[in-house]
Every structure is written in structure tokens, then in C-alpha cells.
Amino acid sequence: MIKVIVVGNGMVGYKFCEKFIAKSGQEKFQITVFGEEPRRAYDRVHLSEYFAGKSADDLSMSTSAWYEENNIILNTSELVLKIDRVNKTIVTHLEKSYKYDYLVLATGSSAFVPPIPGVEKEGVFVYRTIEDLDAIMAYAKKIKQNGATEAAVLGGGLLGLEAAKAVRDLGLNPHVVEFAPRLMPRQLDKGASDMLQSKIEELHIGIHLNKATQYIDGENSIKGMMFANDELLKVDMLVISAGIKPRDELARVSGLVVGERGGVLVNNTMQTSDPFIYAIGEVALYNQMIYGLVAPGYEMADVAAEQILGGDKAMRETIDMSTQLKLIGVEVASFGDPFIENDDVVAIVFENKFSGIYKRINVTKDGKTLLGGILVGDSSDYNGLFQIYSNAMALPPNPEDLILGSRGGEGSTMGSAMDLPDTAVICSCENVTKGSICCAITDGSCETLSDVVKLTKATSGCGGCKPMVVDLVKAAQKSIGKEIKESICEHFHFTRQELFDIVKINKYTNYYEVIDHHGSGDGCEVCKPVVASIFSSIYNDTANKHVTTQDTNDRFLANIQRNGTYSVVPRVAAGEITPEKLIVIGQVAQQFNLYTKITGAQRVDLFGAHVSDLPEIWRILIENGFESGHAYGKSLRAVKSCVGNAWCRYGMDDSTTFAIELENRYKGIRSPHKLKGGVSACIRECAEARGKDFGVIAVEGGWNLYICGNGGANPKHAVLLAEQIDKETVFKYMDRFLMYYIRTAGPLVRTSTWLEKLDGGLDYLKEVIIHDRIGICEALEAEMASLIGTFECEWKQVLEKPRLMKRFSHFVNSDDKDDNIEYVPLRDQKMPKPW
Amino acid sequence: MENLINEYQSVAIEDVKVWFKAGTLKDFPSNRGGCIKYKNKQIAVFNFERRNEWYACQNACPHKMEMVLSRGMTGSADGVPKIACPMHKKTFSLVDGSNLNGEEYSIATYPVKVVDEEVFVGFLE
Numbered sequence: 001m002i003k004v005i006v007v008g009n010g011m012v013g014y015k016f017c018e019k020f021i022a023k024s025g026q027e028k029f030q031i032t033v034f035g036e037e038p039r040r041a042y043d044r045v046h047l048s049e050y051f052a053g054k055s056a057d058d059l060s061m062s063t064s065a066w067y068e069e070n071n072i073i074l075n076t077s078e079l080v081l082k083i084d085r086v087n088k089t090i091v092t093h094l095e096k097s098y099k100y101d102y103l104v105l106a107t108g109s110s111a112f113v114p115p116i117p118g119v120e121k122e123g124v125f126v127y128r129t130i131e132d133l134d135a136i137m138a139y140a141k142k143i144k145q146n147g148a149t150e151a152a153v154l155g156g157g158l159l160g161l162e163a164a165k166a167v168r169d170l171g172l173n174p175h176v177v178e179f180a181p182r183l184m185p186r187q188l189d190k191g192a193s194d195m196l197q198s199k200i201e202e203l204h205i206g207i208h209l210n211k212a213t214q215y216i217d218g219e220n221s222i223k224g225m226m227f228a229n230d231e232l233l234k235v236d237m238l239v240i241s242a243g244i245k246p247r248d249e250l251a252r253v254s255g256l257v258v259g260e261r262g263g264v265l266v267n268n269t270m271q272t273s274d275p276f277i278y279a280i281g282e283v284a285l286y287n288q289m290i291y292g293l294v295a296p297g298y299e300m301a302d303v304a305a306e307q308i309l310g311g312d313k314a315m316r317e318t319i320d321m322s323t324q325l326k327l328i329g330v331e332v333a334s335f336g337d338p339f340i341e342n343d344d345v346v347a348i349v350f351e352n353k354f355s356g357i358y359k360r361i362n363v364t365k366d367g368k369t370l371l372g373g374i375l376v377g378d379s380s381d382y383n384g385l386f387q388i389y390s391n392a393m394a395l396p397p398n399p400e401d402l403i404l405g406s407r408g409g410e411g412s413t414m415g416s417a418m419d420l421p422d423t424a425v426i427c428s429c430e431n432v433t434k435g436s437i438c439c440a441i442t443d444g445s446c447e448t449l450s451d452v453v454k455l456t457k458a459t460s461g462c463g464g465c466k467p468m469v470v471d472l473v474k475a476a477q478k479s480i481g482k483e484i485k486e487s488i489c490e491h492f493h494f495t496r497q498e499l500f501d502i503v504k505i506n507k508y509t510n511y512y513e514v515i516d517h518h519g520s521g522d523g524c525e526v527c528k529p530v531v532a533s534i535f536s537s538i539y540n541d542t543a544n545k546h547v548t549t550q551d552t553n554d555r556f557l558a559n560i561q562r563n564g565t566y567s568v569v570p571r572v573a574a575g576e577i578t579p580e581k582l583i584v585i586g587q588v589a590q591q592f593n594l595y596t597k598i599t600g601a602q603r604v605d606l607f608g609a610h611v612s613d614l615p616e617i618w619r620i621l622i623e624n625g626f627e628s629g630h631a632y633g634k635s636l637r638a639v640k641s642c643v644g645n646a647w648c649r650y651g652m653d654d655s656t657t658f659a660i661e662l663e664n665r666y667k668g669i670r671s672p673h674k675l676k677g678g679v680s681a682c683i684r685e686c687a688e689a690r691g692k693d694f695g696v697i698a699v700e701g702g703w704n705l706y707i708c709g710n711g712g713a714n715p716k717h718a719v720l721l722a723e724q725i726d727k728e729t730v731f732k733y734m735d736r737f738l739m740y741y742i743r744t745a746g747p748l749v750r751t752s753t754w755l756e757k758l759d760g761g762l763d764y765l766k767e768v769i770i771h772d773r774i775g776i777c778e779a780l781e782a783e784m785a786s787l788i789g790t791f792e793c794e795w796k797q798v799l800e801k802p803r804l805m806k807r808f809s810h811f812v813n814s815d816d817k818d819d820n821i822e823y824v825p826l827r828d829q830k831m832p833k834p835w
Numbered sequence: 836m837e838n839l840i841n842e843y844q845s846v847a848i849e850d851v852k853v854w855f856k857a858g859t860l861k862d863f864p865s866n867r868g869g870c871i872k873y874k875n876k877q878i879a880v881f882n883f884e885r886r887n888e889w890y891a892c893q894n895a896c897p898h899k900m901e902m903v904l905s906r907g908m909t910g911s912a913d914g915v916p917k918i919a920c921p922m923h924k925k926t927f928s929l930v931d932g933s934n935l936n937g938e939e940y941s942i943a944t945y946p947v948k949v950v951d952e953e954v955f956v957g958f959l960e
Binding site for chain 1: 862865886895921924
């Protein structure tokens, strides 16, 4: 039995174990891991999410069962003090000693604390471990009770900005203090830093550049920071995030060679000066550099594992430091050499201060090679640019198209993922190449995307490469003649579009007819709602007609919330409401003890209704003139509006009236995904119409119609479909657009994704719904016309038919309510007790 | 919460000591669930008409401990009848309660019998 000891239980130490286990096969090894922290290895990259409510367990890299299954002994809370290299043993602070054959140092780094007088004062923290975060949270709470509001973060790098967001989330005003003249000085140039700075300042985070701190002011606890120009920044807390310092103490006391400025010296096989000891991650000094990113650490883990197992894999000569991330909600990316400036290089810069976008690419003078670049505000081009850079691919004739987008046509300037060479690294966290992804499909070892993910681990790190992996898998499937069908589920080998036609042509009205004739099995939670939605789209059936196959929210005509209660949203078209109706909503909320909140779409949401109270709540609302707001349905939720020229001194047209008309026109219509709209009376865009599936903005001479935007996880601005058109034309184009989307989109596909996947893109869509190129406009309008005007309030139907009310009792055999529901107080209202 | 979930243990038909009358046929919707109260327990009962079978399981979702499984959607996966939780669409076998998404937690299932239009669920006590 060969003994491998891993000192350090961070992300890289964990990755070493994972790689080692995967490679070791049948050979007999015993891995023992030592970590000084009291818990399993966790994802430090996403540490800030701990503030946002994630638990330490959520951040864990694996389960304790994983260690057991793989026969790895994990000793937490045990610090290794010394290595006896002659006898090949280590000694821990518990005075225990352990033998090893190979030792792997993965001790990482600690926060670098600059030698500023007063850093030892109370209220000064570093930002590194879960314990640090706990201490920061406790201190923030304490000083806030004494009225403190200001806190500083020392360091304007990646981690410093993360820390600033964390400080803001704790309810304090953060000030970022940076010694260099710009933010993220290692990744960004002046222009990019300026753009980032203005975006961050909009979030009320103070930025102080060019500031050397003389000393920390205050008696025992921090009261301020004194800068070199004798300017005092008053703060009651300071989080230091000014860089990292390799944890090389153990290596030093054990006589291993370390660098002048710290770090354990390693060669390209990750061996230290002792051939039986390896060092990986942020403690390793490779090529005179400490690499503070997780991807190089993972690669080092891979190399060390391979070496110990007798392989000959070595570390690459140059390590890529490209990064893409979202900082405080701002997209930032840098790749290759972002700064390079000499006579042979041209920097192409695109800057749009209005939308906060800065892009720079560095291209050789002959326009043939991409050397590096920076993206701030919009990093959607990152994946493509990074591939072009790292594979030294040919650039388009006008390299500026790479960051400006091809003006005019809709085709991508990046080309397709299939143009990449097989050696192109697609997933840099797991170092998976295009070749290995495609091969997995073409050699038959994998059939589906999830098979490929399981086999190669691609996308399992940061996930940034997912769209590209999906494209590659599809292309590889196609290349071996495999029919790529986006079938709905195991019960139907059809797409939603095909099923739509099947239902329409055969005039089916019952789910079981459809599955018996065209599917197999008993159906499931995926295909049932799809068919129910198709019935609704064709016949405008309300959700009451297909109760058994409706998705949960449609079934109870309300949104199920965290504790199994429901929320209720009456329709308030365009957000316009009378005082009388507002009072009714308030009274209902009082009577049923509901939590009340105004939604982002200008509606009132009433939370915490027991399923059995829903009919009575709706009886009162309907008696007072309300109707269902369909907040639970994949259907039109709301059309948001600004106040328009009725009141606003800038308004160019009556947006409220228009929004009411649009909302009433499309209310109740079922669609593949939920739909939202907005109408703004001027380009100031108070209704945020361009963040919606359809948006209308008043301009000189009519209305501009935008389509296919959305909020959500991947926000997309809507794109311009038609300019300066009148209301009637808006309705006409909208009818055609919505119906075309309803007929052709996959289940739960948003309008934005639908347009992205539409062959020919926006230009093609314009051809179809404006110029009627394929001659279907009349049919689309007719289909929509049959839906408009057949609206029925689903809740009214329920209340009129006692038979339909039955589904709203919690028990079949008792009138009791669910006694499992518990609440805790929240700012004069209540919320469900945490899980 | 742990206590709550420990109250639910699968019952094999041969071990049933008490057949509790949950209601009559018409009390339960077809191909959907209904929740019954038995002592301090909540049990979801499914008239899976399409398969001509009845199933019963704990009403608590084992993931977040909310009493909601009776409001889930029935279906099948590779021929195994299942229930999808309405909260996060985790799916469980109605036959043995196993988690069909491969996660650790599963649900307790109970035998059901129908005699002369009356529906009974079997318990140990």
C-alpha cells in the first residue's frame, strides 16, 4: 500500500484527490488529507454567496460519503507542523505522526496584510475563510446597532470588489481603497477601469484610487483610515483584500527551497526540491509566479496526480490568466495580454458610456492575430474571443467586427464552435478539449450531453463554457448522422412544434387521446403541461379544463410558495388602480393575514394564503371587480407602463392607455413561457420596456416596437422590430409575432432564446411577420383573433361551479388546514419559517 | 423537521395492522392525488386510473418538508409510476418510494385497498 498525504483541504487539494482517484485504477493507494479548517473542502471562488444565504454545506465540493466511498481519510481541524523528510513522516499539532510515500503540499495562501500601522485594531478583518466571513458579519451587526454606516475595503482587485459587495449586502456603505491608479490593475487598463468605476459608483460604493494608507486611526477599534495626503476616511470597519501570501511556513521549517518573496519552488512536474514532495495551487511558485486562479491550480493538481502515478504529464510553459466574471453585477473579462502596447500592436477600443460598455482588443498590425483584450459591461463575446486568441485563429477582414458585431447581418463574426481546432480547450477549469468532447460522441462512448458531462467533467467548474459544449455535442451528433431531436420527454418523440400540429390537425381535446395515439406510457410532469398549454393556445381553454395535466400553479390558479402556501395576484392592467380597489386588496390581505408586496411588474402580490382559503379570497376580489392576473401561468403576466403624457412632462404619448389595451388584448393566452410587456412614453424608458418580451416606446411620429427581451438569469435587451409605427400596426405585428412564437417555440423557451435559435435570426423574423415572406401572416392573425376576445376569468369559473372548488381543500377527509405551516415575523409582516 | 420525517416509514402490505377508511371512490380525483389525515399523519392517496392502481405515500416532500406531494403530478418513468413534487419537481417511485433523481432522500409508501367503493390505507398502528 502506497501512502499519499495531502496537506491542505482547499479546492486544489480536493481536486488532487478527485483526479488521483480517477486515474489510479486498481492500484493500491491510501490517501490521507489534512485540513486545519473544521470542514470539508469548499468552493472559495463562490465564497461571497455565503453572505447571500448559502450555507457552508452548500459550498462544499463533495459529500462526506464521497471521501468514504473512495477510501480517503479526511482529518479536519488538524494542522501539520513538520515534515521529517528523512523518515518520510509528518507531525501534526495533536502530536501524532503519519508516514508517507508521497506528500502533496496544497496549503494555499493566506490574505496578504500590508504593514500599515494600526492593522491590529479591532474592526480590521481579512476576507479569506468562512470564519473570516462569520467574524465580519458579527462585527457589522454590532457597529450598525451603534449607528455606524461606513466601512472600507482595502484593495481594488477582484477579491476586493467581491468583498465590497459583501459589505454592501451587510447593510454598510463600502469604500474601496486602492493604491494603484485604477481598479483591477492587473487585468484592466485605464479606460476599462473608468467604466467599471462609474458602474460601481452608481451602486453607491465609494472608489478611492491612488491612495496610500499611512495608518489606521482609532483608540482600540478602527475609526478611520489616514491617507498619505492627510485626508481622513472615517470608517468603522475595514476588510483587507490586498492580495495573497503563499502558506509556505511548513515548507520552510522542513527545509524545502522557497522563493525570495515566498512560495514553494516547483519544476514543471510540480516536484519541490524534495522529489517525494509535490506542491500545487497557490503555495507553489512556478515560473517565478504564484497563480491565484483556480484553473491553473486544478491543472497543477492534475499534473501532480499523474506524476505520482507514474505518468509523464508536465505543466505547460505559459499559463493562461484569462478570466471572465460578474463583479457586483457588472460583467468583466480579460484574456491574453490585455495591456500589450508596442509598434507592432494595434489596440481597437469600443466605448459606449451611455450603456456602460468598454471593449478592447489587441491585434497585430497585420490584422492577423489576436493578442488579448478586455471586456467591461458586456462580456458575451468572451468565449468566442478567447477561443480565437488561444488557438491563434484567423481574424475576420475587419477585426473591429469582433467587438462591434457585424453591422447589418445577423450572422456571428465568431464563426461556429466547429471551426475550432480539435486541440482547442473548451472547458479550461477541467482542461477539456474540443476533440475529447466531439470524440466522446463520435466514438460511441457517449450519446447525450449529460453523458459527455459525466465522462469529461466539462462544464462542471465555472460553467462558462456550457453554451459551447452544447453546440459541440449537437454538431458531433449531427456529424455521425444521428437525428437530433429535441423530443419533449420519454413519452413523446416529438418537438413541441410537432405536437402542436398533431393536436391541431387531429382536433384532440384530451391529453390521454394524444398520448394513446402518438406517445407511450403514462406521461409525466414534463409532457402533461406542454400538451395542456397547447390545448390552451389552440382553443383558449382555461386551466380549469385540464386540471390533471396542468402544472402545479395552473392547477390551483395561484403560485405555490416556499412553505406550500400560495400567493395571489389580481390583474391590475398597466398598474393603474383606483383607491377603492386598493382598499379592497388591503382588506383582503388583513382578513386572511397575508404578506403584501408590490411586485416588479406594478402588481400587488398577497402571500401566505392557505390552499383552502383561495376560493374565498377570490370571491371577495371578483365581487369587487378584479379578475385573475395569471401570475401563475405561462401566459401574459403584465404590461408595465410609465405614467405617460397624462401626467409626465416628458411623455410623448399615452403609454398607460396603450399598455392597458395591450394587456387586455393578450390576457389569458397561454404560451411556451411566461410573457411580459412594457410601454414607455419616451426614451427615458421608465417602464423598462426593452427588458421585456415585447416593449413599445413612444417616439416622434409613432411607436417603436421591440421584441424578445427578458430579465431572469440571462437578461437580454429587446431588439427593434419596427420603428415609428401606429398603434394598429403594433397590434398587427404583435399578433403575428406572438402567434408565431406560440406555434414554434419549444416548451419553456423564452422569446429571447427562441429568437437566438431561429434560423436567420431577426432579419428572417422581420421577413416572416412584416413582409409575409412565407405567406402565413393571415393565418397567424386569424389564430390570434380567435384567442383574443374569448378571455374568461378562471377564478370566476371556479367560483361559479362548486364541482371545481373541490380541489382547493387540503384534506379529502377533514376540513382542517395544513398544521405544518409556520411563520416568523418580518418587518411588521411575516414570512415562512426558514427551511 | 427530522422528527416529522421519522414518523413516516413505509408499510408493507403483509405488516398492516390497521386498515383506515380514507373515503369513498368519489372523494378522490382520478390520475391525481388527495390528502388524508390519519392521527398526526398526512398521507397522499392517488387514484392512478390510467394504470388501474391506487397508491399512497407521505404527503411531506422529503426535500423541504412541506405538505405538498398530494398536489404533485402523477406520471411514469421507464414504466415505473411516479409522483413529481410540485415544489421542485423531484420525482419519487409510487411503488417503493425511491428517489428517481438519484438523490438520497426518498418517501414512505403505504398500501391501499378498495373494497365496495371504499378506499382504505394500511398502517402499522
